[in-house]
Amino acid sequence: MTKLKKIKAGALQFVLFIGAIIAVLLMAFVMVSHSHTLFNKKTDITIAMIQATDRGMGASFDQPLEVGMTWELPERDPLGIETSVQKDYWGLLEKREVISKKGKLKFTKIGLVGLRDENRYALYLEDNNRPMVIAGVARISGDAFLPERGIKMGNIQGFGYTKPQLVYGRRQQSSSRLPELYQEVARQLGQLTGLPKGNNISFKKGEIIKNSFQEETQIIRGAVIELENISLVGNILVWASEEIIVQPTANLRDVVLIAPQINIVDGTMGNFQALASKQITMGRNGNLSYPSVLAVGKKGKFEKNANKQQEPSLIMEPGASLSGMLLYWEENDLEGYGANIQIQENANVNGEVYCQGSLELKGNVYGSVTTQSFITLEKGNVYQNHLFGGKIEANLLPLAYGGLVFKDKPANQVMKWLY
Structure with a gap:
């Protein structure tokens, strides 16, 4: 006949405590892994938005922009990023603001632009x-x-x-x-x-x-x-x-x-x-x-x-x-x-x-x-x-100098990025 042994309450509590710790650690690991995945995705989107603003600035040099006008980059972005460019002036220098958006995420770059002329006369x-x-x-x-x-x-x-x-x-x-x-x-x-x-x-x-x-x-x-x-x-x-x-x-x-x-x-x-x-x-x-x-x-x-x-x-x-x-x-x-x-x-x-x-x-x-x-x-x-x-x-x-913009020579160069 098997003799039943009593397990002390303290030992049972210890087992439950260890189990709770293991559960918490597993949950934390899952959350960290999930957060890391979300962070990587957000980082990828942020990098893509930065690249989109650069493309938007470059593409805007081929457009006849007017002050106060908003021009949207026509190309379709595979991630659904929307990019727009606005033209203004800061003093005598032309200023362009490029904004890229993806859901609630937004990235903005502002630059002073001018003319880079490889055939500049003396x-x-x-x-x-x-x-x-x-x-x-x-x-x-x-x-x-x-x-x-x-x-x-x-x-x-x-x-x-x-x-x-x-x-x-x-x-x-x-x-x-x-x-x-x-x-x-x-x-x-x-x-x-x-x-x-x-x-x-x-x-x-x-x-x-x-x-x-x-x-x-x-x-x-x-x-x-x-x-x-x-x-x-x-x-x-x-x-x-x-x-x-x-x-x-x-x-x-x-x-x-x-x-x-x-x-x-x-x-x-x-x-x-x-x-x-x-x-x-x-x-x-x-x-x-x-x-x-x-x-x-x-x-x-x-x-x-x-x-x-x-x-x-x-x-x-x-x-x-x-x-x-x-x-x-x-x-x-x-x-x-x-x-x-x-x-x-x-x-x-x-x-x-x-x-x-x-x-x-x-x-x-x-x-x-x-x-x-x-x-x-x-x-x-x-x-x-x-x-x-x-x-x-x-x-x-x-050669990288960007300067005055003339009637028949529009801006084609970022002179300085602003903040």
């Missing part, structure tokens, strides 16, 4: 029925569009041109009008002097203000605004009714400045757009990184006075360096004579100069120059259509 000089004269240590490297009367050697204050070639590149004939900028770029330059729309904010010295380009634009307004000991980054616009002064202690990145007068003090560094209706001065030894823009747009009617020397509207002082675009645009002829853009000795532009007026170039342009005329002022003498001492080197501009 010089386009409008044909104003007078020849171009080159003197001193000036140099033109790259293709040049010149007036019908061509280019010849000259002498200013005893400094003649001594190089064996006048142009180190091909010569072609220019027309009586400059290549036209894309219509919306010119319109932006004319409109940006008005009151901007956005969320008004105040600032104080020592403050750090950052704003994403996916949020509403933050605007700093005033009559005279001095930016000193402050950091402004992103989707921020500084608008003054009289003047903006940028001190070297200011950290400005991707912001836009708008005022009649803008003074960038000696030694200032950063990356921003400055748009003025009267004058911009960039002081000595400053350095603005790509893609920065300095632009002056003048409107209205003016009386000419041939005996009055006008002050330059855009000045780069010795040692100043800009990577990006330098523009002067006018609606009507200005009074007097003189330079509209003045690039002084040892000042450098890595990019483009577009001058709808007279350019005095004594510094260096590593890229291209488009101008109505040259001018040189030396010891009270005025030399029309003379290039004296300045250098234009198109071959030193990187």
Whole structure:
């Protein structure tokens, strides 16, 4: 006869406890495995959405987009991802926002876009029925569009041109009008002097203000605004009714400045757009990184006075360096004579100069120059259509550079991804 043994309650509880632990561990393993599978699927979809935004940006360059228009990528995505592109402007630069969606998932990329031109010329000089004269240590490297009367050697204050070639590149004939900028770029330059729309904010010295380009634009307004000991980054616009002064202690990145007068003090560094209706001065030894823009747009009617020397509207002082675009645009002829853009000795532009007026170039342009005329002022003498001492080197501009968009050449390159 089998004798029954009593099992102590403590042992039974231990068995149940071990069983519960094993059940929990099994359940946790199942949940981890399921979560890992979902995570992998979500990761795959996220990667596919990122790739879709890149495809959308590239495909949009072949479309005639308009500001405010939403264009949808027509191709069918196997995962059901929907991609759309919107066009807008940030300052003078075209901005495109690409959005990819899959259910509740959304991915956005925003970029500033411009023109990448593999056949970029060194010089386009409008044909104003007078020849171009080159003197001193000036140099033109790259293709040049010149007036019908061509280019010849000259002498200013005893400094003649001594190089064996006048142009180190091909010569072609220019027309009586400059290549036209894309219509919306010119319109932006004319409109940006008005009151901007956005969320008004105040600032104080020592403050750090950052704003994403996916949020509403933050605007700093005033009559005279001095930016000193402050950091402004992103989707921020500084608008003054009289003047903006940028001190070297200011950290400005991707912001836009708008005022009649803008003074960038000696030694200032950063990356921003400055748009003025009267004058911009960039002081000595400053350095603005790509893609920065300095632009002056003048409107209205003016009386000419041939005996009055006008002050330059855009000045780069010795040692100043800009990577990006330098523009002067006018609606009507200005009074007097003189330079509209003045690039002084040892000042450098890595990019483009577009001058709808007279350019005095004594510094260096590593890229291209488009101008109505040259001018040189030396010891009270005025030399029309003379290039004296300045250098234009198109071959030193990187091929990946994206810049100004012209009427017959739309944007085809992302200049910078925003955040």
